[in-house]
């Protein structure tokens with residue numbers, strides 16, 4: 001079987017995932033090739049999850065095995081964890097909850113917990129440390145007790161990563177977005193999901209979506225606004241978009257407040273295909289003004305300052 005070219009959409013998605021730069025964070029060289037993590041000769045296909053953008057130098061090192069498959073999977077997982085464009089704090093301190101298993105190179109858990117200096121935000125830190133530890137226990141149970149650990153048999157790593165971005169941080173509010181990525185051995189591809197938390201400060205209070213609005217119709221309004229935005233830039237399947245934006249609480253559970261307004265994240269498969277990655281829609285304060293909880297209207301004026 002001769003090797004067909006990588007389909008153009010898949011190649012584009014792989015390049016976009018890496019920002020058209022080498023996927024190795026410390027390299028980031030701007031000229032890139034698309035590399036097969038498991039060689040094409042073995043898989044005989046161009047699956048998005050098996051492809052990574054590498055510069056010619058890193059590509060050679062990967063071909064020689066100096067950068068092994070597990071490392072490439074980790075680099076790729078880090079790409080899908082980075083959701084950078086809206087983040088306001090890029091140098092946030094964190095510590096890592098991690099675990100690996102001696103002799104089982106496929107077993108990897110890594111979860112970042114933000115470390116806050118301000119005393120009121122310690123409770124936020126506690127929340128995420130607890131979340132990280134809970135995910136670690138799930139990871140152990142699933143990958144250690146239920147799954148074979150031998151990477152040679154299973155082809156894929158048993159990987160869970162969690163990384164976060166601070167989407168907005170002021171003296172009155174903090175809004176955080178997590179990206180959890182899991183890759184189970186034998187799975188066709190990894191599984192990404194977003195977890196978001198927004199808190200008012202002084203005193204710290206967790207905000208649910210419903211707290212943001214004074215109108216009973218907020219789900220209908222969010223549904224309408226996100227449908228318009230998602231269908232506007234074309235290329236999406238209308239049926240798919242409608243399903244993922246039905247006026248149900250769960251469809252809008254991943255939200256952040258950012259300086260521009262309300263940011264909604266739709267995970268893979270919700271409004272678009274897996275290769276498209278998570279989709280993000282921002283609704284400006286101006287569009288929200290009339291339906292917002294009057295007690296939170298100060299947030300929109302804060303963003304001007």
Ligand SMILES: [Zn+2]
Nearest residue numbers: 022027055058
């Ligand atoms: Zn490179």
